[in-house]
Amino acid sequence: MTARAVHVRSGQGAGGSWELAYASPHPRLRPGVISYRGIRLAMDRPRRRLETPIGASTLLLGFEGPVRISRAGQATDTLVSVYCGPTTTPAVGEHGGRVSGVEVLLTPWAAFTLFGTPQHELVNRTVDPDTLPHALGSPLGELSAALAALPGWAERFELLDDVFSQWWKAGTPGSERVARAWSVLVRTGGAIPVPRLAEEVGWSVRQLENRFREQIGLGPKAAARVLRLQRARRLLARGQTAAETAALCGFYDQAHLSGEFKAMTGCTPKEFSQARQAPGPVSPAADRLSGEATSLVLPARPADWSGPDAHFSKTRRAG
Missing domain, CATH: 1.10.10.60 (Homeodomain-like)
Structure with a gap:
């Protein structure tokens, strides 16, 4: 097994517990595969974040708990695993407090090679990764289950290296x-x-x-x-x-x-x-790019998380 540095941050308090694990993909996958991040949240209440456009595609391979994603003018998606291609508009993501999985950031051209889907079909959209084709054919839900069954983050990131290497070799060649x-x-x-x-x-x-x-x-x-x-x-x-x-x-x-x-x-x-600096609920920082300001924590909904969505324009400010 290839030695790798895995950086883990965790915390526990009155609001629940959380753990984030960070690692770089194997050098053979870079720069196309940008980063891996393991996520485990067990909080006592729903969490909501505004996610801004970034220069990357995001693949979340979820183990537990759905994420609900709202974007102005579009239907709300509720998914355990999520793929989001390039965007020029913000989105609000929320969950019931318990969620875990691995988030993979990809350059858009690497996503084209791995999935073989013309990327203009995925712009400003959130989709279930199982709907995306890839060279080896098995649903990404199977990969999520395999990752969840492993004992730790290092083993999960190693499996991702192996799987993405296979997909890369068999994928659609990019320019x-x-x-x-x-x-x-x-x-x-x-x-x-x-x-x-x-x-x-x-x-x-x-x-x-x-x-x-x-x-x-x-x-x-x-x-x-x-x-x-x-x-x-x-x-x-x-x-x-x-x-x-x-x-x-x-x-x-x-x-x-x-x-x-x-x-x-x-x-x-x-x-x-101002919203980035405002005090908020105790929760880990969750910017998708290391060292970047990509997200805002939004106030929790007064209603239960399973209740109807508020219009995006009512939730776009934080603090």
Whole structure:
């Protein structure tokens, strides 16, 4: 078995107990498979979070407890395991207090290879992973059950390495130029102009747009928006002012930053920063990307978790 560093954080108190385990995928899977995170929550009440768009696809292989996901203008999904491709809109995720599983972050082009599904079909959607085809054919529910049966996080992450390696070898080959273009976008925080990006990989803008639609889901301009806002959230969380952040991230001005921020998170930069700093219920930090500001804890519903959904516009603010 390959030696790996697994970092575990846990806690227990009046509100219940929690455990988070973090590890990097095997080097042969990187940079396509970004990270593994094990989750075990046994809380005394429901938990709700607002999740903002990030430059990654998310696969949650659940062991216990469903997660309910709401996105403006869409039907609510209640699933134990979840796949979410690239998004440009926020979502609210909630659960009854007990949930466990492994969350895998993938670059969108790696998700295309593993699942073989044109990524534009999955943009701004949440789906049951069992509905996604993959090269070896068995339902992902079987993988979730196999992971749950193992004694610890290290063994679970080792199994994921083995399974993803098999899928990768048998999967749909992606374009090296798409992967390179995505890497450039990430490295520049979405600041590179699309024509220059196309020139960088030797394609026309139309070719780049078509390949991004297939293997990333978002077009290069939309992908750049997400990555630019992701960098802005990171800078704001580190104490940069909105004016400084707008200039550093390539927004026209502070108003442009605020408009983009609200469109993709549901709140202004000031509201987001204040909500991140506001005291809330005792629970572990659950940002999907290490060192990134990707989520907000939302107030618990006054009604039981099984009750009807409130409209997204009523829940998008926290604090």
